[in-house]
Amino acid sequence: MSNVIGQQLCKVDMEGEELIIPTRYQVEKIIGRGSYGLVCSTRDRVTGKNVALKKNIDIFPRIVSNRTVIKKTRSILTQKRILRELKVLMHLNHPNIVSLKEVIAPISFNDFGDVYFVTDLMEADMRAILSSNQGLSDQHIKYFVYQMLSALAHMHSADILHRDLKPENVLLNADCELRICDFGLSRGVDFEQDPTMSTNYVQTRWYRAPELLLDHATVTKEIDVWSVGCIFGELYGRKVLFQGTSTPNQLMRIIKVLGKPTPADIKGSRSGVEFVNNLSAPENNSESSLWAKRMFPGANPLGLDLLNKMLQFNPDKRITAEDALKHPYFSDLHDPTEVITASEKFDFSFEDTLDSTHAIKTECYNTVIQYCKSHQGRSSNGVLPSVASQNVPGSRGSTTEPQKTQRRSSISSSSSKRTTSPQRKSPANKNRRPSNGGYFDSTSVAKQTLY
Ligand SMILES: Nc1ncnc2c1ncn2[C@@H]1O[C@H](COP(=O)(O)OP(=O)(O)O)[C@@H](O)[C@H]1O
Ligand SMILES: [Mg+2]
Numbered sequence: 001m002s003n004v005i006g007q008q009l010c011k012v013d014m015e016g017e018e019l020i021i022p023t024r025y026q027v028e029k030i031i032g033r034g035s036y037g038l039v040c041s042t043r044d045r046v047t048g049k050n051v052a053l054k055k056n057i058d059i060f061p062r063i064v065s066n067r068t069v070i071k072k073t074r075s076i077l078t079q080k081r082i083l084r085e086l087k088v089l090m091h092l093n094h095p096n097i098v099s100l101k102e103v104i105a106p107i108s109f110n111d112f113g114d115v116y117f118v119t120d121l122m123e124a125d126m127r128a129i130l131s132s133n134q135g136l137s138d139q140h141i142k143y144f145v146y147q148m149l150s151a152l153a154h155m156h157s158a159d160i161l162h163r164d165l166k167p168e169n170v171l172l173n174a175d176c177e178l179r180i181c182d183f184g185l186s187r188g189v190d191f192e193q194d195p196t197m198s199t200n201y202v203q204t205r206w207y208r209a210p211e212l213l214l215d216h217a218t219v220t221k222e223i224d225v226w227s228v229g230c231i232f233g234e235l236y237g238r239k240v241l242f243q244g245t246s247t248p249n250q251l252m253r254i255i256k257v258l259g260k261p262t263p264a265d266i267k268g269s270r271s272g273v274e275f276v277n278n279l280s281a282p283e284n285n286s287e288s289s290l291w292a293k294r295m296f297p298g299a300n301p302l303g304l305d306l307l308n309k310m311l312q313f314n315p316d317k318r319i320t321a322e323d324a325l326k327h328p329y330f331s332d333l334h335d336p337t338e339v340i341t342a343s344e345k346f347d348f349s350f351e352d353t354l355d356s357t358h359a360i361k362t363e364c365y366n367t368v369i370q371y372c373k374s375h376q377g378r379s380s381n382g383v384l385p386s387v388a389s390q391n392v393p394g395s396r397g398s399t400t401e402p403q404k405t406q407r408r409s410s411i412s413s414s415s416s417k418r419t420t421s422p423q424r425k426s427p428a429n430k431n432r433r434p435s436n437g438g439y440f441d442s443t444s445v446a447k448q449t450l451y
Helices: 076-091 126-130 138-157 222-237 247-258 270-277 290-295 301-310 321-325 357-374 403-414 442-448
Strands: 009-014 017-022 025-033 037-044 050-056 062-064 067-069 100-103 115-120 170-172 178-180
Touching (some): 017 025, 025 050, 076 100, 076 115, 076 357, 100 357, 138 170, 138 222, 222 290, 222 301, 247 270, 247 290, 301 321
Antiparallel strands (some): 009 017, 025 037, 037 050, 050 115, 170 178
């Protein structure tokens, strides 16, 4: 059995889940389960390295001899989510964002139901660290927040909002290297909230910015800064900062801690603004980090000042990721020449015309095939791939070099302006890591958590 680019495939049973993957991969165990599939730690026999293999299950209907076999196929929203995640990962290139190593081509267009891709394997997610008894020094916290903000500054420079930042989507290694994953909810900048979407919109409430909770018409990059601010507070307090049980309760908890915003600082729908105006709480002084000092008395005052700037109720007053990196809290970490800016904006408009499962499946299939073609050399398992001609509506065929392939190759070589190497493994960067106790005891974390 081989796929459309000629890779030999094998079937693997992993805890009752069937995986159809290239023979170069040896699946070891399931390390994460999400709403649409699972993530397995996997050995790459070609490189000898371990990677993470994500299987998004039954995304598209398979077609068998002109009959559509609907195997628990997903909603159009979910199908778009998977496509979006793939395209965004193909675009981004930053040491604090999971990097795409391979997208696995299907056996055929008709058989294309599951979507598999491979990223770097990380040792734990931040939820696991937060619920372990791993001690976290100020240096740890600072380094984690710095890396999250670096990732944000990069994606925001490409006009990508993550929209689902929470500890489960922040991955860590024992050497404190951090990478953000899960771009399924990402969107372009200044997107307009569709009130009918609010109920479908699944970002975890606890990390949701006030303007999202209040259905403000337009939403900007600062929603992600709020989420990282919530994670920052959680790192200090080792418990969820605002653990609301409903949208109104979430707002009440935020206001109880930060104080009641002035009417000018409330960005939301008319009913949302009224709701906040009617709450009774002491007035918020947006300049002061007193609330944070009371909540985390032993914490670094510079960290608390930054935390307050990240948790501004008014998104217009909230610090941007780029400015946050320059905050004095990071004076020992920040190297202005090291900021990595994406040279190309990401264009989400590809979604506008995708209004049917067939259209999304076709676009996803073409995206996967083009990616595989442009990475043939890198991911080859020794078999020279040739794209079989497929009867795919809208397929650009294999004779002309697809535009997106060209764009991708230029991205891989020069998508980021790097004035210095972004690899934090360089000796200079290594010094910036928390000096030990700085390294996690990954075995103790692992025992209690993921692996
Ligand atoms: N590259 C990776 N390395 C290690 N663990 C990972 C990796 N990617 C995902 N995980 C784990 O799997 C979980 C689910 O993955 P994620 O990409 O967030 O999928 P979902 O969209 O289903 O939430 C994560 O919360 C994390 O625990
Ligand atoms: Mg996730």
